[in-house]
Amino acid sequence: MPLYSIKMRASAHGAHISGAEKIIPDSRIPANASGLLQRGLTHPKGRPDMLNIKIERLQDEDILYLDALPVNTVEVSDVREGVQEIRKFLNALFLENTENIIALLPEMNSMRGAILLDVDTLERLEPDPERGVRATYMDQETGPQNGKAACAAPKDHYQEAIVLATKVANAPNIIGEICISDDPGYVTGYVASKSSGYKRITKLKEYGSESGGRIFLYRGSRGDVGKTITYLENQPVLVRNVQPLVQKEKPAGKFDYIENELRAMRQTHLYRTMKTLRSAQSRAVECGGRTMLMMASNNYLDMSSRADVKQYAARALETYGAGSGGSRLTTGNTELHERLEEKIAAFKNTESALVFNSGYTANTAAISALMGRGDTIFSDELNHASIIDGCRLSGAKIIVYRHNDMRDLEQKIAENPCARGLIVSDAVFSMDGDILRLPEFVQIADKNGLLSMIDEAHSTGVLGETGRGIIEHFHYEHRPDILMGTLSKAIGSEGGFVCGSRNLTEYLKNKARGFIFSTSLSPVAMAASYKAFEVIEENPGLIAKLHENVRFFCQRLREGGLPIHSETAVIPLLIGDEKKTVEASQTLFEEGYFTSAIRYPTVKKGSARLRIALMATHEQGQLKKAAQAILNLPAFKDKRNQYHDD
Numbered sequence: 001m002p003l004y005s006i007k008m009r010a011s012a013h014g015a016h017i018s019g020a021e022k023i024i025p026d027s028r029i030p031a032n033a034s035g036l037l038q039r040g041l042t043h044p045k046g047r048p049d050m051l052n053i054k055i056e057r058l059q060d061e062d063i064l065y066l067d068a069l070p071v072n073t074v075e076v077s078d079v080r081e082g083v084q085e086i087r088k089f090l091n092a093l094f095l096e097n098t099e100n101i102i103a104l105l106p107e108m109n110s111m112r113g114a115i116l117l118d119v120d121t122l123e124r125l126e127p128d129p130e131r132g133v134r135a136t137y138m139d140q141e142t143g144p145q146n147g148k149a150a151c152a153a154p155k156d157h158y159q160e161a162i163v164l165a166t167k168v169a170n171a172p173n174i175i176g177e178i179c180i181s182d183d184p185g186y187v188t189g190y191v192a193s194k195s196s197g198y199k200r201i202t203k204l205k206e207y208g209s210e211s212g213g214r215i216f217l218y219r220g221s222r223g224d225v226g227k228t229i230t231y232l233e234n235q236p237v238l239v240r241n242v243q244p245l246v247q248k249e250k251p252a253g254k255f256d257y258i259e260n261e262l263r264a265m266r267q268t269h270l271y272r273t274m275k276t277l278r279s280a281q282s283r284a285v286e287c288g289g290r291t292m293l294m295m296a297s298n299n300y301l302d303m304s305s306r307a308d309v310k311q312y313a314a315r316a317l318e319t320y321g322a323g324s325g326g327s328r329l330t331t332g333n334t335e336l337h338e339r340l341e342e343k344i345a346a347f348k349n350t351e352s353a354l355v356f357n358s359g360y361t362a363n364t365a366a367i368s369a370l371m372g373r374g375d376t377i378f379s380d381e382l383n384h385a386s387i388i389d390g391c392r393l394s395g396a397k398i399i400v401y402r403h404n405d406m407r408d409l410e411q412k413i414a415e416n417p418c419a420r421g422l423i424v425s426d427a428v429f430s431m432d433g434d435i436l437r438l439p440e441f442v443q444i445a446d447k448n449g450l451l452s453m454i455d456e457a458h459s460t461g462v463l464g465e466t467g468r469g470i471i472e473h474f475h476y477e478h479r480p481d482i483l484m485g486t487l488s489k490a491i492g493s494e495g496g497f498v499c500g501s502r503n504l505t506e507y508l509k510n511k512a513r514g515f516i517f518s519t520s521l522s523p524v525a526m527a528a529s530y531k532a533f534e535v536i537e538e539n540p541g542l543i544a545k546l547h548e549n550v551r552f553f554c555q556r557l558r559e560g561g562l563p564i565h566s567e568t569a570v571i572p573l574l575i576g577d578e579k580k581t582v583e584a585s586q587t588l589f590e591e592g593y594f595t596s597a598i599r600y601p602t603v604k605k606g607s608a609r610l611r612i613a614l615m616a617t618h619e620q621g622q623l624k625k626a627a628q629a630i631l632n633l634p635a636f637k638d639k640r641n642q643y644h645d646d
Contacts, residue, residue, distance in 0.1 A: 003063070005137055005236065006032055006055045010040035010048035018048070020160070023063075023139035023238060029055060058137075058236050065141065068242045069166050070197035078601070082189070082204040086178060089191040089199065093176055093217070095119050101178075101215070106397055107416075108180065108213020115215045116229070119175065125218060125225050133216060133229055137236040138167045157186050158200070158245045165192035167237045173220030173228045180204045182212030193217075209392050210373075269578040270599055275589075280305040281492075283617045285594060292589070293622055295612050296596040300569045301461055301542050302617040303492025303532040316527030324520040329509070332520030340530045341497070347468060347533055348460075348483055350499040354508055355526070357518045359457050359486035360386040362496030365514025366484065367424065368393035369507070370451065376418035378409060378450070380425045382432065385602075387424055387455060396422075403429075406440040413448050422451040427470040428458035431603050431611060433570030435463070438474045445481070453482035461490025462569050467536050467543040490536075493528040495521050546616040549623060553614060556627035562636060571612040572598075575635045581608035584635045591629050 006029060007021040018040050022032050033053055040051045076082045083102060090098040100122055108115060113132025116125040126133045140163050161179065168177045169192050176193035189204035189212075205211055218228065265271040279286035282305035285294045303309055316336060324332035337355060344353035356362035367390030371377055375396040379387060382403045391398045399416050402408040409423070423445045425436050436454065445452035456469045464472025467490065471479060482504065487495035498508060508515060536542065550566055557564040564571060575581045578599045585597035588610075599608045610630070614623070630636065 002026060003058050003060070004029060004055055005058055006036065006053065007136065008036035008040050008051070008053055010051045012048045012050070021136060021139070023058065023137070023236065063236045063238055066166050066170055066237055066239050068140075068162055068198075068239050069169055069192060069194070071162065071200065071243060071245070072197060073200040073245075074202065076201060076203050079203055079205060080604075082201045085199070085201045086191055086204075089176065089178075089193075089196065092196060093119075093193065095217075097122055101217075103415075104215060105178070105180070105213075106211070106399055108211075108215060114177075114213065116218055116225070117215050119217050119219050125222075127229070132213075133232055135164055135168055135171075135232045137234065138163050139238055140242045141238040141240045157181060157183070157188065159242060161190060162198055162242055163237075163239045165190060165198050166239045167235075168192070168216060168232065169194045170237075171216075171228055171231045173218050173224050174216055174232075175219050176217040178215045178217070180212040180214075182210055184208050184210050206392060210395055211398070269582050275594075283615050283622075287594060288589075290592065292592050292594045293618075293626060294594045295588075295614070295626060296594055297613055297615065298458070298489035299492050300490040300546060300613065300615055301467075301492065301532075301536070302615050303461075303490065303535065304528075306492070306532075306535065309492065309528050309531045309535065312531035313524050313528040317524045320523035320527075322524065323522055326519060327516065328520045329516060334523045334526070336523045336526040336530065337520060340526045340533075343530055343533050344485075344497050345499060347537070348485075348499045349468075349471075350479070350483065350501070352502040352505040353497050353499045354505040354515065355487075355521065356496040356498065356512075356515055357521055358494070359455075359484070359488060359496035360389075361514040361518065362484050362486070362498055363387050363455060364390040364393055365512035366482070366498050366508055367391055367422070367453070368395075369511040369513070370394075370453075370482075371396040371420075371422050374419075376416055376421040378412060378416075378421065378423045380404065380429075380436075382429050383424065383426055384430055384455060384457070387426070391424070404434065404437055406437055406444060409441075410444055413444070413450070418450075421448075422453055424453040425455070426458070427454045427456045428462065428568045428570065430458050430570060431598055431609070432572055433566045433568045435459075435473070435567060436470060438470050438480075439476050439478075442476070442478050442480055446478075451482065452480040453484065454480045456483055456485040457489055457496075458568060458570060460485040461536055461543070462546065463567075465543065466540045487525070487529045487532075491529050491532045493525050493532060495525060495529065542616045546614065549614050549616065549618050549620070552620050553612075553623045553627055556624055557630065560627065560631035562631065569614050571614065573610040573612060573630065573636070575608055575610065576606055577635075578605075578608045580635045581610065584610060584633045587633060588629060593626055593629055 003023050004026055005021065005023055008019060010018040020036055020039060024032055036053060040048060074085050076085060086102060087098055090101055097119065113134040116133045118125055140159060165177060168174055178191050180189040187203050187205050187207055188200055190198060190200050192198045275287055277285050277287050281297055281299050282302055283294055284291055320334060326332040341353045341355055356365060363386035371394040373395040376399060377391045377396045378399045378401055379391055380403055381400050399412050401412045425441060427436050442452050454470065459469045461467040463469050481500060483499040485497050487493045546569060550569060554564045554566055575584060581597045581599060585595050588595045596611050598611045
């Protein structure tokens with residue numbers, strides 16, 4: 001019976017969206033063509049503006065029959081563990097360039113085909129680096145005989161992947177393959193070789209990410225490259241004995257997996273609960289039927305409980321009501337919103353400012369509006385989750401550089417040239433309390449023609465003599481292109497903002513989905529924020545008091561044997577073990593100190609900590625007692641006096 005190759009390729013605006021193929025008898029061409037068309041038109045990455053179906057007859061004597069690779073599934077809990085499995089795979093191939101190969105994974109994202117990589121020289125061998133090398137003309141042998149209209153159903157990631165992996169593993173001079181799906185709804189990837197088989201890795205990217213691609217690992221002479229590419233792109237292959245994927249046993253109840261996840265979190269001390277406050281957010285709070293010293297709040301200047309701020313907000317409530325009634329672009333824009341933006345722009349010495357509903361929204365909306373597919377974002381490895389999510393939402397290529405390492409940043413930029421790009425970083429890193437090296441950061445961005453964006457969530461109202469943030473802290477005149485901040489921390493209210501040129505804010509008003517499609521914040525919150533900025537401008541002593549409290553508290557800890565230093569209101573006390581961290585936080589809570597136990601996924605596994613956050617209104621007597629309570633914790637007894645002050 002003659003067999004035919006049928007292929008579907010779908011694209012939009014020149015970018016690849018979807019592709020699939022089958023090798024089938026002529027009797028099944030109509031059903032498969034219909035299924036492939038439906039698949040191309042309904043892909044999660046979007047609707048195509050071009051869809052092509054190609055059908056051609058194959059010669060029986062040209063078809064190569066291969067046995068499917070043996071399959072092994074490796075369960076991992078996160079992407080970091082998934083990448084570690086790739087590292088193990090490469091090490092098992094006895095490669096000397098393992099880390100360099102892993103560093104190439106982000107380069108796969110914008111390619112239609114695969115990278116063909118010489119594993120010894122790290123030279124890319126594909127003739128067209130934009131297109132890559134495509135493995136085509138393949139299917140499983142059972143496909144034509146199973147009586148089903150293949151591809152009429154949703155894509156079977158596993159069956160298509162095992163077929164491709166088997167063909168690639170048998171290619172001349174290919175010693176292995178790395179694959180991450182670009183389907184935003186599929187996070188499983190694989191590594192494969194003839195020696196190790198097909199290893200499914202359950203998480204190699206975050207859900208919703210369109211990043212993905214392949215690397216074919218080549219070892220051979222330059223003269224054989226053409227033979228390898230010819231096999232991959234033109235040799236028809238039918239794969240026999242594809243074993244069905246062993247599925248997890250179906251749970252008795254549809255919510256059982258939730259209970260299992262919660263149980264696992266409890267067992268690993270990663271389960272979180274909420275404590276209920278029955279008072280205003282201030283240096284002292286009512287919680288659990290007692291008065292406690294708050295040492296975990298981002299309300300650094302205690303603005304949310306100031307009488308003048310509350311009175312100003314109360315007058316706004318009386319005049320404007322409790323809610324805004326719509327988005328800023330419809331009915332939700334009041335004069336208070338505009339006055340606050342003028343105040344923020346003046347405070348930050350920028351042309352313009354735009355308020356968002358939260359700091360999280362400001363980052364996700366601004367980054368995803370400014371960057372897109374084909375662009376490149378360089379992001380610090382310890383950036384806040386809102387920055388990370390904004391980068392992912394943008395669809396841009398994401399390059400992560402080592403924390404606050406400007407030399408590594410420059411190297412990553414040199415290795416990843418781009419026509420349009422962004423460098424983004426926290427100003428104060430929220431879980432570590434350290435400060436961005438601003439002058440070098442801005443200079444690198446300008447030198448390379450990249451936008452610079454800084455998240456000032458934890459520096460506004462904290463850094464600098466008058467609380468104006470990181471620029472004042474460094475006394476640096478050259479400003480970043482984009483300043484982002486929040487109204488929910490030192491300002492004591494709620495919301496976020498982006499500052500920069502007037503063109504920037506006008507662009508975001510029209511392009512940032514988190515701004516366009518959100519009901520605007522209450523005029524009451526706008527009034528409270530406006531008054532808080534006025535208070536900061538008129539009372540620079542508040543900032544000085546906060547700085548003094550930080551110096552005093554750290555000195556008390558150092559005197560007790562803990563080598564703690566901080567220039568910000570965030571003071572991390574590293575413990576490491578999750579259980580010990582939870583126990584330490586609970587002990588302090590019982591003694592009247594409200595602290596937070598920070599654990600994975602907020603920080604890396606094994607780096608759990610108490611995150612102390614100080615306020616300008618804390619009294620030194622309170623801080624002295626709190627420091628002693630911390631020094632008495634069992635978790636810190638082994639750490640005391642074993643370090644030297646720098």
